[in-house]
Amino acid sequence: MHIPTLISRKREGEELSGSEIALLVDGYTKGEVPDYQMSAFAMAVFFKGMTPAEIAALTRAMMDSGDCFSYPAGHPLVVDKHSTGGIGDKVSLILAPLVACTDCWVPMVSGRGLGITGGTLDKLEAIPGFNVQISLSDAISQLEKIGVVMMGQTDRFCPADKKLYSLRDVTGTVPSIALITASIMSKKLAESLDRLVLDVKFGTGAFMQTRKDAEDLAASMIAVGKEMGVEVHAVLNPMSEPLGRAVGNSLEVIESLETLDGGGPADLRELVLDLSEKIVSVPRAELERLLDDGSARRKFDELVAAQGGDPADLPRLAEIHKAPVIREVIASHGGIVSKVDAGLVGQATLQLGAGRAKANDGMDFAVGFDRIVKCGESIHAGQAVCRIHARTPVDFDMAEAMIEKAVQISSL
Numbered sequence: 001m002h003i004p005t006l007i008s009r010k011r012e013g014e015e016l017s018g019s020e021i022a023l024l025v026d027g028y029t030k031g032e033v034p035d036y037q038m039s040a041f042a043m044a045v046f047f048k049g050m051t052p053a054e055i056a057a058l059t060r061a062m063m064d065s066g067d068c069f070s071y072p073a074g075h076p077l078v079v080d081k082h083s084t085g086g087i088g089d090k091v092s093l094i095l096a097p098l099v100a101c102t103d104c105w106v107p108m109v110s111g112r113g114l115g116i117t118g119g120t121l122d123k124l125e126a127i128p129g130f131n132v133q134i135s136l137s138d139a140i141s142q143l144e145k146i147g148v149v150m151m152g153q154t155d156r157f158c159p160a161d162k163k164l165y166s167l168r169d170v171t172g173t174v175p176s177i178a179l180i181t182a183s184i185m186s187k188k189l190a191e192s193l194d195r196l197v198l199d200v201k202f203g204t205g206a207f208m209q210t211r212k213d214a215e216d217l218a219a220s221m222i223a224v225g226k227e228m229g230v231e232v233h234a235v236l237n238p239m240s241e242p243l244g245r246a247v248g249n250s251l252e253v254i255e256s257l258e259t260l261d262g263g264g265p266a267d268l269r270e271l272v273l274d275l276s277e278k279i280v281s282v283p284r285a286e287l288e289r290l291l292d293d294g295s296a297r298r299k300f301d302e303l304v305a306a307q308g309g310d311p312a313d314l315p316r317l318a319e320i321h322k323a324p325v326i327r328e329v330i331a332s333h334g335g336i337v338s339k340v341d342a343g344l345v346g347q348a349t350l351q352l353g354a355g356r357a358k359a360n361d362g363m364d365f366a367v368g369f370d371r372i373v374k375c376g377e378s379i380h381a382g383q384a385v386c387r388i389h390a391r392t393p394v395d396f397d398m399a400e401a402m403i404e405k406a407v408q409i410s411s412l
Helices: 003-011 019-029 034-048 053-063 092-099 118-124 136-144 159-169 177-189 212-225 249-260 265-275 284-292 295-306 311-320 343-354 394-407
Strands: 079-083 104-108 148-151 195-202 232-237 327-330 335-340 368-370 382-390 408-409
Touching: 003 019, 003 034, 003 343, 019 034, 019 053, 019 159, 034 159, 034 177, 053 159, 053 177, 053 212, 079 092, 079 104, 079 177, 079 249, 092 104, 092 118, 092 148, 092 249, 092 265, 092 284, 092 295, 104 136, 104 311, 136 148, 136 295, 159 177, 177 212, 195 212, 195 265, 212 232, 212 368, 249 265, 249 295, 249 368, 265 284, 284 295, 295 311, 311 382, 327 394, 343 368, 343 382, 343 394, 382 394, 382 408, 394 408
Parallel strands: 079 195, 104 148, 195 232
Antiparallel strands: 327 382, 335 408, 368 382
């Protein structure tokens, strides 16, 4: 295969065959196709796009570049959820154990946070001892025992995606619907799923800024699922304000535990139920019961114990990860909360140290925000709009200034 010709054809908007795409991805994974040629291909895709058949072929080739989950005969329904990222989005920590209570298997392969969006793996690692580095064989064994595993991507899990994403990140080709779709779906479909639900975010705290972009991405991922024989559902959700009332690793775990205990913020609980009911075979009322009667919480405790943590540590997370400076931000005037800018809250959380700007940056589990007000709530002068958990007084002052910009209160 002559790679320059293939790149030229895509640059001119031609449709490539599945075998051509498979050979390109295989060559790139093995190092036979150099970065500069794959960069040119990615840029051609960025400008010309791909057909649903091409995207499915790219997804399949990336999925087949490494190991896939393989289950024993007669296994239960295998399901998962993916979010395109958001601020305060801790849904996975609640959904995975909840859905596992309905006799489904949930092999959730998650990622780390990068930029202003948090990562499920980072939140799980706020639980002392929790091990996310699990082999596929150990993951299958855990699924057979408790029905759920939450793990990171292994070296042999979609290596083509890992390699291509790093390249896209430095060549300005990340915001391509075709490439985003293949990246997300290759990892999820390598889990050998029966059903997948996609939580597609849009707004200031999301990668997709507009609803139109989110709709296009959702349609693209659903089309790939159809091409590859997997039932895919997509739910579009605004990310204009943070989800729930906590942002930051241990703080989000604490809020997740409250929700698993039948409480938690209403918007978080509703979203968990909205997504869960798309992939299970029980009614919403049963899911609500499993949250309220402690079943989902007990399953989460089983998950923690299975992956090296101690469930007895969970009620103590606020003490284990206690920031040196914990202070409230006070409203200067009363009124109705009209805006809580998720993007600014995410940026402030990153500045506090709860996120990473580069993949190898360190992570502070203690810092972040909780008790964040929600849009539409009434507030009076002197009332707290949130609480900041900071490493130093200087960090607190920085975060306070950003929160004062993020939160807008309209006078009555």
